[in-house]
Amino acid sequence: MSRNMKIAIVDDEIHIRSLLEQTLEDLEGEPDILIAANGAEGLALIEREQPQLVFLDVMMPLMNGYEVCAAVRKNPGLSGTTIVMLTAKGQESDRVRGLEEGAHRFITKPFDPDEILDLAREILGL
Amino acid sequence: MIKAEHYLKSAWVRRQFELMLPLLSSGISAALQLGGKRLVEFNEAGHDLSEGAPGVRAFPLTLEGEQVGTLLLRLPAQNETAQVEAWGNLLAHSLQGMLEAEHGRRSVARETLESYREMALLQRAVTDLNHSLKPAAVVAALLKEFDGRNNTADYGAVFMRAADNDDCDLAVSFGENAGKDFARLKDSRLFADISVRETGDIVNDLSSSPLWAGDVANFQALLWLPLVADGERLGLLVLASRHIEGFSAADLKRAQTLSSVAATALRNAQLYAAEQKMFQSFVRVIATAIDAKSPYTAGHCRRVPEITLMIAEAAHQANSGPFVDFTLDEDERNAMEIAAMLHDCGKVVTPEWVVDKATKLDCIANRIHLVALRFEVLRRDALIARYRALAEGEKPESAETVYQERLRQLDDDFSFLEKCNTGTEFISSEHLARIESIAQQRWNDTRGENHPLLTENEVYNLAIQRGTLNPEERIIIEYHAVHTINMLSQIAFPRSLRNVTEYAAGHHERMDGKGYPRGLKGDQLSIPARMVAIADIFEALTAPDRPYRKPGKLSWAIDIMHRMKLDNHIDGDLFDLFLSEKVYLAYASKHLAANQIDEVDASRYLAGRGS
Numbered sequence A: 001m002s003r004n005m006k007i008a009i010v011d012d013e014i015h016i017r018s019l020l021e022q023t024l025e026d027l028e029g030e031p032d033i034l035i036a037a038n039g040a041e042g043l044a045l046i047e048r049e050q051p052q053l054v055f056l057d058v059m060m061p062l063m064n065g066y067e068v069c070a071a072v073r074k075n076p077g078l079s080g081t082t083i084v085m086l087t088a089k090g091q092e093s094d095r096v097r098g099l100e101e102g103a104h105r106f107i108t109k110p111f112d113p114d115e116i117l118d119l120a121r122e123i124l125g126l
Numbered sequence B: 001m002i003k004a005e006h007y008l009k010s011a012w013v014r015r016q017f018e019l020m021l022p023l024l025s026s027g028i029s030a031a032l033q034l035g036g037k038r039l040v041e042f043n044e045a046g047h048d049l050s051e052g053a054p055g056v057r058a059f060p061l062t063l064e065g066e067q068v069g070t071l072l073l074r075l076p077a078q079n080e081t082a083q084v085e086a087w088g089n090l091l092a093h094s095l096q097g098m099l100e101a102e103h104g105r106r107s108v109a110r111e112t113l114e115s116y117r118e119m120a121l122l123q124r125a126v127t128d129l130n131h132s133l134k135p136a137a138v139v140a141a142l143l144k145e146f147d148g149r150n151n152t153a154d155y156g157a158v159f160m161r162a163a164d165n166d167d168c169d170l171a172v173s174f175g176e177n178a179g180k181d182f183a184r185l186k187d188s189r190l191f192a193d194i195s196v197r198e199t200g201d202i203v204n205d206l207s208s209s210p211l212w213a214g215d216v217a218n219f220q221a222l223l224w225l226p227l228v229a230d231g232e233r234l235g236l237l238v239l240a241s242r243h244i245e246g247f248s249a250a251d252l253k254r255a256q257t258l259s260s261v262a263a264t265a266l267r268n269a270q271l272y273a274a275e276q277k278m279f280q281s282f283v284r285v286i287a288t289a290i291d292a293k294s295p296y297t298a299g300h301c302r303r304v305p306e307i308t309l310m311i312a313e314a315a316h317q318a319n320s321g322p323f324v325d326f327t328l329d330e331d332e333r334n335a336m337e338i339a340a341m342l343h344d345c346g347k348v349v350t351p352e353w354v355v356d357k358a359t360k361l362d363c364i365a366n367r368i369h370l371v372a373l374r375f376e377v378l379r380r381d382a383l384i385a386r387y388r389a390l391a392e393g394e395k396p397e398s399a400e401t402v403y404q405e406r407l408r409q410l411d412d413d414f415s416f417l418e419k420c421n422t423g424t425e426f427i428s429s430e431h432l433a434r435i436e437s438i439a440q441q442r443w444n445d446t447r448g449e450n451h452p453l454l455t456e457n458e459v460y461n462l463a464i465q466r467g468t469l470n471p472e473e474r475i476i477i478e479y480h481a482v483h484t485i486n487m488l489s490q491i492a493f494p495r496s497l498r499n500v501t502e503y504a505a506g507h508h509e510r511m512d513g514k515g516y517p518r519g520l521k522g523d524q525l526s527i528p529a530r531m532v533a534i535a536d537i538f539e540a541l542t543a544p545d546r547p548y549r550k551p552g553k554l555s556w557a558i559d560i561m562h563r564m565k566l567d568n569h570i571d572g573d574l575f576d577l578f579l580s581e582k583v584y585l586a587y588a589s590k591h592l593a594a595n596q597i598d599e600v601d602a603s604r605y606l607a608g609r610g611s
Helices: A014-024 A039-049 A065-074 A093-100 A113-124 B010-023 B081-129 B135-144 B178-186 B189-194 B249-293 B300-317 B330-342 B345-349 B368-391 B396-422 B429-439 B456-462 B471-488 B500-505 B527-542 B554-566 B572-580 B583-591 B602-606
Strands: A006-010 A032-036 A053-057 A082-088 A105-109 B029-034 B037-042 B056-063 B066-074 B155-161 B168-174 B201-203 B221-229 B232-241 B442-444 B450-452
Touching (some): A006 A014, A014 A032, A014 A113, A039 A053, A039 A065, A053 A065, A053 A113, A065 A082, A065 A093, A082 A093, A105 A113, A113 B081, B010 B029, B010 B037, B010 B081, B056 B081, B066 B081, B081 B135, B081 B249, B135 B155, B135 B168, B155 B178, B178 B189, B178 B232, B189 B221, B201 B249, B221 B249, B249 B300, B249 B330, B300 B330, B300 B572, B330 B527, B345 B471, B368 B442, B396 B456, B429 B456, B471 B500, B500 B527, B527 B554, B527 B583, B554 B572, B554 B583, B554 B602, B572 B583
Parallel strands (some): A006 A032, A053 A082, A082 A105
Antiparallel strands (some): B029 B037, B155 B168, B155 B232, B201 B221, B442 B450
């Protein structure tokens, strides 16, 4: 796999960021893990770093996950970026909106670390 | 394993160096090595910054007594050693503090992730393992969790404990030749030991166990867990590996989580199965009671479900035609069987003298014999009249002629009444007139009282146009369908059986709406209800012993049913299916006497179908 494999985590909750980061550190090939704490920061990060994979929270200040998702999908330079949305349990209706905005996959919080790893491996071809 | 390289962010360390190094002499080189990775290096002059290189001072960083990294400083000059040593200690101390804080945070996070993992597993397990209420499906779902990708077990099995003793029987298994290997395991001394233990465990090197005699060549490590619910051991989960050290504590923990859920699900499934069995035996008790009530209909409630399910199965198998969408799952099969078994349950309250009324004059006793006696009286009256005529000087020839004529007429009348009494023939208005004229003959009883030959009630019953039941009795009989509804609506059926009453109560309804008790039309009747109706009719027609006739031949039964189809009495599509799929023949060869089974020309009835 290419050296600069990048995964971005965009979530306003520090514990989710931290837990996701720690989970993803177990991935083979040591991808760079990039962190952003809100939607606007996240979009800037994604546009700058062009990660292959983004874990994107739905409910965030400044710019919510749908808006970030829509902006990423409008950017042809980011066509290689897969977006996995993080939704709260019981908010399954979020999925419809997420799909409409171009999210590829969904993970429910609290997430299953093994599911996160399997998903990342599948998307990154590890 | 500590992955210290992830503990500190290189950007943060770089900033730390940038802030600190100017405090030292200029030209100092510094690097941080963490977990075998060079995280940061400040080395403009390109010196050798490896540990032990000339002029390089190394400060070790440790976690839990283990060195995980090194801070390396290289001094440009020799005269500031003491000061650099002091600053180096300070920097190392702050990095050490950061590492320890991060280590603490990470161990908490790891615990959290572990609980996330377990929560996710539980969530999935609760859904998957409680999906079915069948014990076999529950244990199959449990075992599936250990079979395949991301699993350490090469073999797996669930043994189920017998209800009445301690025997364990292999229920399901996976892995190459697993059935044979687990059967062998079951005979081992080790199995005898683990199968009675209260808790699960791992034996990671079977050859080290004194109870293991290499019983199964492929098994090198074993993990087992009793399935316990409510303090009762229901079974045993066994996983095996081809490798020694095949299982870890994490495997056991995961298995425990899954097994606890599975055990509860299994117990619920077993309780449910027991309840179902009890309900089914109740249903059988009722069916047996109805069948036992009348010797003539013995076995009816047992045979109708069989025919019903045979028809339903044929409809389920149909790949085209009107029943292409009809499907039969286990719940539905169960509902139909119960409905068909209980379709006549209302007959429990129908008086037997109506159910068993074999002839029109039946009322506990068949009154035709009373009538026969009166005819005998009239015959003797005729004999007396003959002798009296002779005594009074009549010519013998003429007295004899009158006498013989009278006898012939009496015999003729009586055999006519006898025939009417069987209910096999339609009573036309001519028939009725003759019955009434016979009734008007008179006879003297032993007290010399004069009576009509037939009582009003006898005439009324003999005048029944079809069959043997008069309108009042017919209502009583038909009322059994109402009783069936009333009785069944009092049963609190579970969801899967919610249609039983409708299926059972519609068996006397007709497609044209002329049936009873509700007079529902074809489209108001479910397909299963129409199937029960056909099964009921077919069974009644071919039953070995009905009060009103001899066992019917197959061709006769089919012919009558065909007329019922033409009359829009029974569902024509179902009748066609009944014929084309030879359901009648399959049933006949199983249940009818050889002399009842004759040739049925099905094509004759099926011709012109769909037109």
